[in-house]
Amino acid sequence: xxxxxxxxxxxxxxxxxxxxxxxxxxxxxxxxxxxxxxxxxxxxxxxxxxxxxxxxxxxxxxxxxxxxxxxxxxxxxxxxxxxxxxxxxxxxxxxxxxxxxxxxxxxxxxxxxxxxxxxxxxxxxxxxxxxxxxxxxxxxxxxxxxxxxxxxxxxxxxxxxxxxxxxxxxxxxxxxxxxxxxxxxxxxxxxxxxxxxxxxx
DNA sequence: CCGCTGATATTCT
DNA sequence: GAATATCAGCGGG
Numbered sequence: 001x002x003x004x005x006x007x008x009x010x011x012x013x014x015x016x017x018x019x020x021x022x023x024x025x026x027x028x029x030x031x032x033x034x035x036x037x038x039x040x041x042x043x044x045x046x047x048x049x050x051x052x053x054x055x056x057x058x059x060x061x062x063x064x065x066x067x068x069x070x071x072x073x074x075x076x077x078x079x080x081x082x083x084x085x086x087x088x089x090x091x092x093x094x095x096x097x098x099x100x101x102x103x104x105x106x107x108x109x110x111x112x113x114x115x116x117x118x119x120x121x122x123x124x125x126x127x128x129x130x131x132x133x134x135x136x137x138x139x140x141x142x143x144x145x146x147x148x149x150x151x152x153x154x155x156x157x158x159x160x161x162x163x164x165x166x167x168x169x170x171x172x173x174x175x176x177x178x179x180x181x182x183x184x185x186x187x188x189x190x191x192x193x194x195x196x197x198x199x200x201x
Numbered sequence: 202c203c204g205c206t207g208a209t210a211t212t213c214t
Numbered sequence: 215g216a217a218t219a220t221c222a223g224c225g226g227g
Contacts, residue, residue, distance in 0.1 A: 036219070045219075047212095055212065072220045073209030079219090092219055111222085122220055162219055 003140045006148055007063035007082040011037035011089040014082040015173045016155045018091055022147040023139075026129040027104045030096035030118055034174040034181045036160045038079070040088030045166040048088030058136045059088040066144065068125070068135040075122035078130050080139065080146065094161070094172070095119050097180045098127060120182045 007014050015037040023030045040048040040059070047056045047069065058067040059081060067079040067090050083089030096118045098105045105117045105127040118124040125131075139146040157170045161182070174181045 038219075047219080050213080053213075069219085070211060071218055073211070073218090075209095075220050077219060094219085120220070160219070164217090 002064075003146060003148075004062060004064040007080065008084055009082065011039050011082050011091055012169075012171050014080075014089075015091045015171065017148060017151060018080060018093075019152040019155050019173060019175050020149045022099070022145075022149065023093070023096065023128070024100070024145045024147075025134075025143060028101035028108075028128050029099050030124070030128060031099050032093060032096045033178040034095035034172070035080075036092040036094055036173070037171040038090050038092060043166060043169070045160060045163040045169065045171075046088065052088070056088065059090050061085060061136070063089075064139050064146075066130070066134055066137045066139060068130060068132055070132055076125045076130065076132055077121040078125050078128075078134075092121055093124055094121050095174070095178075095180050095182045096124055096127075097178065104129075115179055119180050 006017070015035045018032050018035045021032050023032060038046040040046060041051070043049060048059050052060055055069060058065060061081060062085045063082045065081045067081050068076055070076055077092060079090035079092050081090045098117050102114070108129060109117050109123065109126055112123070116123060118127040137144055152175055154176065155173045156176045158172050159170055160172045
């Protein structure tokens with residue numbers, strides 16, 4: 001089965017399949033521990049909610065490519081595009097554990113503890129050396145390799161981080177007990193205390 | 202460990 | 215003009 005076929009389903013079904021997958025780029029390999037699903041027109045939390053724009057165009061393309069965007073004036077975040085061509089659907093890569101190339105990752109993230117190397121979507125991009133011009137790159141190509149593994153037995157789920165829209169969709173997925181899973185923070189303006197506990201005992 | 206704040210620029214209204 | 219799929223650094227407990 002090709003990568004594109006494996007990622008062809010809706011984002012919320014593909015997302016848990018990405019947990020435990022290995023992503024390699026520019027000398028660093030990450031084991032993904034936390035992701036979030038984003039759909040298109042039906043999902044107020046998605047960049048594609050109001051239709052296709054120059055920024056989100058890659059989300060509408062074929063699965064198995066990288067959607068990279070710039071936010072907060074200084075950070076980049078990366079998504080795996082899923083679904084079928086023509087639908088907007090993607091999974092945000094929120095956190096991972098460095099399993100190879102850790103010296104290189106440390107150089108890219110000076111001052112970080114090993115635990116925090118890829119703990120958070122912008123940190124993950126930094127550790128992997130992902131930049132804005134990697135937007136649209138193929139994940140089964142020469143530069144990026146994404147290897148799906150065995151499905152995680154019981155992924156934890158909870159509300160997505162930092163969103164004002166659609167907080168009721170529990171479309172954040174993570175591997176229970178992983179120290180690299182990022183910390184839940186409700187978006188500004190949301191009830192403090194909303195959301196699931198982050199680190200189950 | 203926790204919570205708060207400032208930085209910073211693209212994106213869409 | 216407002217909001218943003220964030221992070222590092224700071225101070226306090």
